[in-house]
Amino acid sequence: MPELPEVEVLVRHLAPLLQNRTIREVHVHRPKVLLPTSPRELQERLSGARFLGLTRRGKYLLFALRGKGRNNDFSLVGHLGMTGRMYLQPAKQSLPKHAAVVLRLGRENFIYEDQRYFGRLTLAVEAVAALGPEPFEAEFTPTALAQALQRSTRPVKVKLLDQELVAGVGNIYASEALFRAGISPRRPAHRVKLHEVKALHRAIRAVLREAIRNGSTIPLNFGTEGKRDGLFYYGQALGMPDFYEERLRVYDRLGQPCDRCGTPIRRLVQAARSTFYCPDCQR
């Protein structure tokens, strides 16, 4: 459940549920997701600690915790990778197949499961410190974006995935933002004109904001029921027929007509990732 909007919606969902809850037990099923933190280190730090809050930075979740003893506040850093999920479920309920870390909070468990184990739940904060500006914060300006783009000759689509450029844009919303801005994904970053950079800046914010809005209308109570959850950027899905509508204009729409000009959407591979675009609307 990966890009910024999905993480934002998850954070809003979990924050009130975790507030003031105390961690009674720590169970690490996949030590790999803690690295470089060790299972013992995590256990010692988290046992008896209480959740003070939960925020987001880029695609990362930041859990604020207060450990036992005085002056013992610290952060726990989460990242969902490609397939990570985090949710609460009754402690008596059986654990999912790919449970990576389980925190017992009284009668409920906080579950971090991850089918591919690309995500993280760690005490190491370095990766967060290296992130670029938050897309909705004031530091993210067209000028700052233009300067960052000017230093690279890589295709602008590839550059948008660089979390130092702007934090939180992933493969799906990079394609969507470029479509909205009318810029070809192949364009070398330093050749994007200033007026286009301005359009791109607006497009990034618009695409993310709309996705958050759409995602906020979808229930995230997946701890209690079946397998699937709200990959809410996909249109019709997951047994909820007309609740979801089509939300993406180019991503995963190979061959479908562009809804602006009717030209079939194309796919290309850049830096080993799929890019979708309209060859007529994006130059």
Added chain:
DNA sequence: CACCATGTTCCTTG
């Protein structure tokens, strides 16, 4: 069997 998948990091090459 082949190819695809929402992400990040590490290694190599130029």
Added chain:
DNA sequence: CCAAGGAACATGGT
């Protein structure tokens, strides 16, 4: 030192 490219990570769906 830097930018760019590609593989690796691990599992499952089609």
